[in-house]
Amino acid sequence: MMLQPQTLLIVDDEMLNISILASALSSNYRILIAKSGAQALGLLNTDKIDLVLLDIVMPEMNGYEVCNRIKSDERTKNIPVIFISARDEDEDEERGLKTGAVDYIRKPFCLPIVAARVKTHLELKRKTDMLEQMAAIDGLTHIPNRRKLDETLELEWKRALRGGQALSLVMADIDHFKQYNDNYGHAAGDDCLRRVAQALASTLSEPEDFIARYGGEEFMAILTKTGHQRAVNIAANMIKNVSDLKIPHAHSPVAPYVTISVGVATTTPSSPREIPRQLVESADAMLYAAKQRGRNQVQSKDLTGC
Known part of the structure; x- marks a missing residue:
C-alpha cells in the first residue's frame, strides 16, 4: 500500500x-x-x-x-x-x-x-x-470503539462550546438482537453487527460526522455543526439503510428482517457547567422512547434554547 x-x-x-x-x-x-x-x-x-x-x-x-x-x-x-x-x-x-x-x-x-x-x-x-x-478501532465491526467515541465527544463538545455551534447525537440499537443471536447463532450475530455498522457508517456524508460502536448492539453518531432537523433526517436514513440490507430475522415481532430503533438529541452548548453526558442521556431517553413506541423508528428531542 x-x-x-x-x-x-x-x-x-x-x-x-x-x-x-x-x-x-x-x-x-x-x-x-x-x-x-x-x-x-x-x-x-x-x-x-x-x-x-x-x-x-x-x-x-x-x-x-x-x-x-x-x-x-x-x-x-x-x-x-x-x-x-x-x-x-x-x-x-x-x-x-x-x-x-x-x-x-x-x-x-x-x-x-x-x-x-x-x-x-x-x-x-x-x-x-x-x-x-x-x-481506537472496534475489532469486530471495524468502526471506532467506545474509547474513541468518548474522546471524540469530549473534543467536539468543547469545540461546539467555543464556536456556539449545534451538536447532535444519534443513538441506534438493533431491534431484538438477543433473539437474533439465540436463533441464528453468534457467528451470524457477529456478521449482522458488521453489516449494520457499515450501513450506518455509509449514511454519514460529511467528513466531520463520526460513528462508533457504543457497546453490544448499540451505535452512536456524533454530528458536529448539525441542527436538529438534519440529525433527524440522518437517523431516518440510517433506519432505511439497515432495513434495505434485508437481513432475515424471522424471530422479530417488528419485521421479517433486521431493523433498528434510533434516538436523537441536539443541543448548542452554552455554558462550561454543561457536560456531554447530559446530551448522551437525552439521546438514550429518545432511543428508549422509540423502543416503547414500537421500534423501527426515530424519536428525537431538540434541546437548543432550553
Whole structure:
C-alpha cells in the first residue's frame, strides 16, 4: 500500500530560511509554510500536519509561545515540534525541550542533519499514529470503539462550546438482537453487527460526522455543526439503510428482517457547567422512547434554547 507523504509545516519569519529548508525536504514531504506564529496556528487548525519546524525569534509571537499553544490544544498536542534557532545557549535549548519540543537544531544548520532528524521523528510519529488508530478501532465491526467515541465527544463538545455551534447525537440499537443471536447463532450475530455498522457508517456524508460502536448492539453518531432537523433526517436514513440490507430475522415481532430503533438529541452548548453526558442521556431517553413506541423508528428531542 502506497503511503501518503507526510506534511511538514515550516515556521520562520525569514523567507530565505524557509526556501532552503523547503527545497531540501520537498522531495519527500508535503510542505506548508508560515511566516508568523499566528499564521502557523491557523494552518494547524485547518490542515493535517505531521511535524512542525519552528523558529524561535519571530515578531509578535515567538516560537516558545507557538509551541505552548500547540501543546495545550487537544487537537494538536501530539504533533512533534522541532525548534530551529540561532539561539545557541544551552538554556535556550532546555527551555525549548521543556516547552514540549522533541528536538532542537541550532543555526547555522546542516541540511543532512536536519533531514535525518525530521525523518526519524516522522517515522516515529507514523508508527505512533498507527498504534493509536488500532487502539481506537472496534475489532469486530471495524468502526471506532467506545474509547474513541468518548474522546471524540469530549473534543467536539468543547469545540461546539467555543464556536456556539449545534451538536447532535444519534443513538441506534438493533431491534431484538438477543433473539437474533439465540436463533441464528453468534457467528451470524457477529456478521449482522458488521453489516449494520457499515450501513450506518455509509449514511454519514460529511467528513466531520463520526460513528462508533457504543457497546453490544448499540451505535452512536456524533454530528458536529448539525441542527436538529438534519440529525433527524440522518437517523431516518440510517433506519432505511439497515432495513434495505434485508437481513432475515424471522424471530422479530417488528419485521421479517433486521431493523433498528434510533434516538436523537441536539443541543448548542452554552455554558462550561454543561457536560456531554447530559446530551448522551437525552439521546438514550429518545432511543428508549422509540423502543416503547414500537421500534423501527426515530424519536428525537431538540434541546437548543432550553
